[in-house]
Amino acid sequence: MTPNLTYVIVVGVLVAAGVTLLLERSLTRVLMGVILLGNGANLLLLTGGRAGGPPIVGRTPQEEMSDPLPQAMILTAIVITLGMTAFLLALAYRSWHLNGHDEVQDDVEDRRIMDLAERDEGPGTEDDGDADTDDDAPVDGARAVVASTNAGSSG
């Protein structure tokens, strides 16, 4: 098989535009990137099969038919993209409704860990925030342990 240069160029441009949009913060733009990228990928699949007449028996002689297999794959992919578009749109709307914008925010918890790393700190005391009932006898025992081991007698 020889490559169709027109397809190759269109695939490249669609993927380039799609990826550029995908790396944005606005969810609407990300979504448009996904759609362009999806179109590019579909065309990439199509490149793998030869062109020809519609693959309908009786209408086109078999040796002139276009390859039906990539077409079946692309067809499902197109409809999946539709479902995904709907979902991302709903997500964008939800984000706008809750936050007043549709931007993909950085993860707050990850940001907190990065701050800790910059301050050269550890994750802090292991069990902060839990319900503690520290006034029972076994706990006092364990505290005494900590005290005595810290005093240097390791026994």
Place this chain on the structure above:
Amino acid sequence: MLALVAVHALTAVIAPALVRLWGRHALYVVALAPGATLVWALTHTGGVRSGEPVVETVPWVPQLGLELAFRMGTLSWLLVVLVGGVGALVLAYSARYFRSDDPGLGRFAAVFVAFAGAMLGLVVSDDLLLLYVFWELTTVFSYLLIGYDPAKRASRRSAMQALLVTTLGGLAMLAGFIMLGQHAGSYRWSEVAENLPGGGYLAVAALLILLGALSKSAIFPFSFWLPGAMAAPTPVSAYLHAAAMVKAGVFLVALMGPAFAGTAPWRPVLLATGLLTMFLGGWTALRQVDLKLLLAYGTVSQLGLLMVILGAGTRDTALAGVAMVLAHALFKATLFLTVGVIDHATGTRDLRELSGVGRATPALAVVAGLAAASMAGLPPMAGFVAKEAAVEALLHGTAVDLAVLAGVIGGSVLTVAYTLRFLWGAFADKPDTPAIEVKPVSWPFLAPAAVLAVAGAAAGVLAPAVDRLLAPYADLYPTGSDPGYHLALWHGLTPALGLSVLAVSGGVGLFLLMRRERVRVTLRLPFDGAAVYSKVIAGVDRLAVELTGATQRGSLPFYLGVILVVLVVLPGGVLLAGSPWPQRFHLWDSPLQVLAAAVVVVAAVMAARALRRLTAMILVGVAGYGIALLFVLHGAPDLALTQFLVETVTIVMFVLVLRRLPEKFSERPIRSTRRGRVAIGVAVGAVTAGMAYVATGARQAVPISVDFPDEAVSYGGGKNVVNVTLVDIRAWDTMGEIAVLVVAATGVASLIFRHARDLDRRGDIPGGGRAESRPRWLTTGATARAQSVILQVVTRLLFHAIMLFSIYLLFSGHNAPGGGFAAGLVAGLALAVRYLAGGRTELNGAAPVDAGVVLGAGLFVAVGTGVAAMLLGGEFLQTATLDFYLPVLGKIHFVTSVFFDVGVFLIVVGLVLDILRSLGAEMDRQQETEDVEVREKELV
């Protein structure tokens, strides 16, 4: 033995239910499992005494040479008796110790008996890997038992500390096992011991194994975890941290001692760490005020002593060592149990607050006194017999042995002193402390401790019988010329007896001295296990923060960027470096393609640059239509049809949502990142284009689809090859895809609808519009406000025509362009037109059903088609063709995969309906509610 382990596992599974049923009394039933172990071991006493091990082998993973190989020799027999006997007694004790309404009791019962099973497996395993599995199981169960009360920070921390320390040792031990096993070609200890490597290899393996044993048995520098583990309930301390788990390390040393005694590091390491641990533990025990901690440090000290005796490596010390294992388990478990009783009776374990307890509970004092006498090494207790044996054995040894003996005597002095401190602290009348109130102690609560104490005395009195039972283990060591030592209460006036007297009087003196003088000597070491532990843990935490902070930046564009750059560098690099670039190519299949391609390229580039949402949306749509045009030119009418329809539905969806979102994208001011994004985009595009070029040119094989047309007609019964591929040849693929559509539709609805009650997606219409709107076909809806009346009427006229067309597409799709996907999209568009013309009233009038019902029905029909084919004896989703004659309609060519296509059709319709209800109708409703709220606010 496997059956016994299984009994424990089964008991652990049903234990929580038993506890729910009978409360704490269920523990008596649970105690039957370790009780059965004890009985079983006792029935094998005769065989074990005559040196016949009990062997059992069950294949497990033959490919790995892993067998469930069990072997019970003398040493294992002793441990099995202890694990079973003490386990049953402690469980019986627990039935009184806990209250029935204790929330953790069910879990305690389950984990405790599971631990007993794991411990049993550990001591009878012959396969080293199996032993390791049980070893780690005891660690895990111990973790759960120490963390009995997860609400307490101290118990969580202690549990984690014990887990980390013992697991670290366990891993080292595993490495040692593997070294030995790989050398010997077998993991059966009975075979490995016969086939040991030599030199440095053996030394390293021995050290690794020692690391596991020492950490498990809380030997310096790992001692610190054991006192921390006292956060566990007292029964746990009595069993795990006195009789059973901490003995695992001792057991391992005893098991391997006969084989390893001559290895370079074995003896020195054991003697040095053991002696050090013995002194540190004993000294620290003397300074405790909590009775339980006093016992815990005492245990540490005794474990050190056990390591020294068993590590000394002669026949007589080995005999003394196993005798001491027996004695220690009996007296230390007893003492822990009595502390638990005191704790319950008085409400404290602080010896500064306890006074007059001995007078109030004389029976308890007697039980504790018996056990304490054994611990101090007084006749006629088992502890005395064992210590005599140890002293005697060391006395006749080398110079090193004599030095060790001096250490052991010193340790004994400490032991006697802290024993006295325990008895005095727990039971004495203290002049300056008022007598504490003591609740009466019921006999079932006291009985287990009493049984253990009496057993300790009996083992001492019946020393010759014990000697006969344990001697086969000691005889594994080479016996010298002399006949060997025998355990007995009375050997005459020997030097050993003199040393015993010396140790006891020294201990009494030390105790009295410390009572009077309040000695404040703190032993300081340059190297402290607990400090190293906390430093290491803090270091790991810091490392985790640095690593996480450096890699997990929480930014989606960053993550995507990394992935894409890898894509560019690796496959892109391969493209540039090594792949053969095709020399031949063609520019186009038909010149029209260039026109369509130009449209797509221009639209895509402009879409990436657009600042307004609407502009970008239209440009993306144009690119999509351009692709559809390319599909037509390629000879793919089905694709083109679907692409046109999907693009249209997409535009409708975008319009519905974009009416709420701001007009322009929020621009970020940073230009450099924009350049970076474009650079990555261009690079990825170039690599993808390169891959498309190379991959297409590299194709040489005949495509698999060359037979599709024939198969489509003969098996699928249809002429449209693409459609038959979807519903027959690759029907599984389609099945997965429609499932994804259902999930996506559900996701959309759940994102938009805020309350579950709104999810009745027919939706409420103000003024009860649904019921009224249906009969009035060509009149406008009740809530049609701003919409054009003419448009509404026209769409109603067109609606049925479009629906009819969609049905035609559905059924003709098997032989002509069309099919379930295209038909569903057309029907969905008909609904969209109705909605756009008349709002949600019109939509509900056109489709008075819940979108969920449509989706579900579609999935049901699709799956049902497949299952029906299976029920009729075919494969899942196999197609059958029926040709028959009907009056009026004539000859009918019927293909069963049409049903599958109907399912696909319903799901696509359901998806579009769901989108219209969510992104359209529900968003309208929410907007209206907000408008009303705003207006009300303005009025106020």
